[in-house]
Amino acid sequence: MNQIFARLSSLVVKDHVSLGNLPAAEQALALAIAHARLPAAAALGEREVNEVLKAALAGPLCWLDTDHVELRRWLVDAGWVVRDGFGREYRARPHAALPAASQPLARALATVDIVRWVAAEREQRERSRAERKTRWQAGAAAG
Numbered sequence: 001m002n003q004i005f006a007r008l009s010s011l012v013v014k015d016h017v018s019l020g021n022l023p024a025a026e027q028a029l030a031l032a033i034a035h036a037r038l039p040a041a042a043a044l045g046e047r048e049v050n051e052v053l054k055a056a057l058a059g060p061l062c063w064l065d066t067d068h069v070e071l072r073r074w075l076v077d078a079g080w081v082v083r084d085g086f087g088r089e090y091r092a093r094p095h096a097a098l099p100a101a102s103q104p105l106a107r108a109l110a111t112v113d114i115v116r117w118v119a120a121e122r123e124q125r126e127r128s129r130a131e132r133k134t135r136w137q138a139g140a141a142a143g
Helices: 002-012 024-037 046-058 068-077 103-109 114-142
Strands: 043-045 081-083 089-092
Touching: 002 024, 002 103, 002 114, 024 046, 024 068, 024 103, 024 114, 043 046, 046 068, 046 089, 068 081
Parallel strands: none
Antiparallel strands: 043 089, 081 089
């Protein structure tokens, strides 16, 4: 599980990341975050799913450069979400029904408040950047 969060940590501190350009393992991490934001086993209409995904893109997926429609399609195509034949109803798959490679990601993310975790990782990155900048400026002024 620590490996999952280490990989996730290096991903969520980036900005303007295109989902389509990510390697498959990193795509799965992004989709796992989106999946974690959907209510388990609840049938949602397209509008409801869109609202959840918009909130995710404004929160824990703020680093991702996509919109809610593309994200919803990725979730369905990758097997994280099931859509009825008419596109009216969406259900997040239970962890046990996910593809085998996705199950550890879903279980790991279920153990944390992903919104707070991502925010903390991004805040730490900003603090580190500010500290490096201050040290660099101090060195430039002294030299």
